[in-house]
Amino acid sequence: MFLGQKLGLEGNEIGIGTIGRAIGWIAHAQEQQMIAGVERPRATYTGPLPV
8 A cells, every 4th residue: 555655546555466466376377387287285184183
């Protein structure tokens, strides 16, 4: 919001953050395309069981 106010985006201050987040998602998608497969965390717990 600070950057949006400094750039004079009255009422659209949050738009800067939204654009930044979208750029981050695009960069992440490009990184995943460059590797062999999509990296996904395991859905099951693999650590030690509680005592």
